Amino acid sequence: MTPTIPGPGWVEHVIWWHAYPLGFVGAERAGGGPVRHRLPQLTAWLDHLLALGANGLALGPVFASETHGYDTVDHYRIDPRLGDDADMDALLAAASAKGVRVLFDGVFNHVGRGHPAFQAVLAEGPGAATASWFRLREWGPGGEPDYDDFEGHHHLVALNHAEPAVVDLVADVMNHWLDRGVDGWRLDAAYAVPSGFWAQVADRVRARHPEAYLMGEVIQGDYAALVADGRLDAVTQYELWKAVWSSLNDRNFHELAHALRRHDGFLDTFVPYTFLGNHDTTRIASRLDDPAHLEHALVVLATVGGTPSVYAGDEHAFRGVKRDREGGDDEVRPPFPATPAELSELGLPTFHRHQELLGLRRRHPWLHAARTEPLEVTNEHLSYASSAGGERLVVALSTGDAPVRLTAPGVSEVLAGDGSVDRPGAADAGVRLPQGGWAVLR
Known part of the structure; x- marks a missing residue:
């Protein structure tokens, strides 16, 4: 079955490099200070992004906020810790x-307590013109209402998505920045927002910007239903992310094979946003028990259907652990040097492997919507075929402690990795891998 891709055609060719701007430029923890023109630092990394093999810049939050960027106080203003409108226009x-291409991070499930609409509620009470923007409950003796927040974080005030004025606000913000040159939106915490709200917003946005890419952050649940009901183009593929590192750590490729079968099901109706790490997760180099398996993880990202994203620093094997405490994201959101030339040379082997595998993917753009068929699966070995439109690649992975031969029918040559083809071109062809090896073949 040919997948129905609800997104713009250009997405087939995009590979994102994802940066968390406030951390990237070493911004202060608290917002609200004077304008610091730091966005040019990100501009200086565009050639690095291209050299990597990417052609999209997925930015974390860039709007004026109180602290970490997800407590927005003005969706129309660049965070002064990053710069101003002129700096963003230049980027x-x-x-x-x-x-x-450039993707913005839209935080539309909630706002910071300092947002003017919520401050008006605190100042004017239930009669405030913006009181209906929030899910308010009882008013306490001190004159402050009880209200819904985001997952227990009281400083993140949940918006009322049944309120037409909130639909108006979000659609206007998205169109405003698309008018300014942004190509799409990552919709933060999309799973916490009613699908009907996204559908209303998406219709208004596409009426003005039919080529905009709308991707929702979803951790778990019915991915396909949220895409269809919300009229989105894609959602984040956390199921595959978890299966990749977990199957490598546990030496249990049955888990990955199962996840790839489910991934195929998603491709019936949309192309997921795939990744090995982001600003909310432990770095893949720290998550994996065996550093050698970083290459195996990257091979999967590069050879299965999806719109791939590389989290800035992962291409140099940055390490960092996300911790459940105040400041627990700091390790995975570090400051970067002014230019790529200042990076340690220790990360270059990983960078070059990214170049090789992302380059392979760019030479096979049909992989964007490819279906994946497991060919041979054991705890420590996996071979699978990715195919679409008459094209086909075979991938072989091993975490075993001895050389192995894996099924790879019809393959004739190795495109990447360490392996050799046994009986090339034959129906019973196979690939011989060294201990802990991998290969991409055709």
Whole structure:
């Protein structure tokens, strides 16, 4: 079955490089200070992104906020810790000139307590014009209401998505920045927002920007239903992310094979946003028990259906653990040097492997919507075929402690990795891998 891809055609060719701007530029923890023109630092990394093999810049939150960017106080203003409108216009212009797409992070489930709409509620009480924007409950003796928040974080005030004015606000914000040159939106905490709200917003946005890419952050649940009901293009593929590192750590490729079968089901109706790490997760180099398996994980990202994203720093094997405490994201959201030339050379082997495998993917753009068929599965060995439109690649992975031969019918040559083809071109062809090896073949 040919997948129905609800997104714009350009997404087939995009590979994202995802950066968390406030951490990237070493911004202060608290917002609200004077303008610091730091966005040019990100502009200086556009050539690095291209050299990696990516052609999209997926930015974390860039709007004025109180602390970490997800407590927005003004969706129309760049966070002063990053710069101003002119700085953002310059970044967007530089990206466009280099053929780099830009994705913004839209935090529309909640706002920070300092947002003017909520401050009006605190100042004016239940009669405030914006009181209906929030899910308010009882008013306490001190004059402050009880209200819904985001997952127990009281400083993140949940919006009332049944309120037409909130639909108006979100659609206007998205169109405003699309008008300015942004190519799409990551919708933060999309899973916490009613699908009907996204559908209303998406219709308004696409009426003005039919080529905009709308991708929702979803951890678990019915991915396909949220895409269809919310009229989105994609959601984050956390199931595959978990299966990749977990199957490698546990030496249990049955888990990955199962996840790939489910992934195929998603491709019936949409192409998921795939990744090995992001600003909310422990770095893949820290998550894996065996550093050698970083290559295996990258092979999967590069050879299965999806719109791939590389979290900035992962291409140099940055390490960092996400911790459940105040400041627990700091390790995975570190400051970066002013230019890529200042990175340690220790990360270059990982960078070069990313170049090789992302380059392979760019030469086979049909992989965007490819279906994956497991060919041979054991705890420590997996071979699978990715195919679409008459094209086909075979991938072989091993975490075993001895050389192995895996099923790879019809393959004739190795495109990447360490392996040799046994009986090339034959129906019973196979690939011989060294201990703990991998290969991509055709």
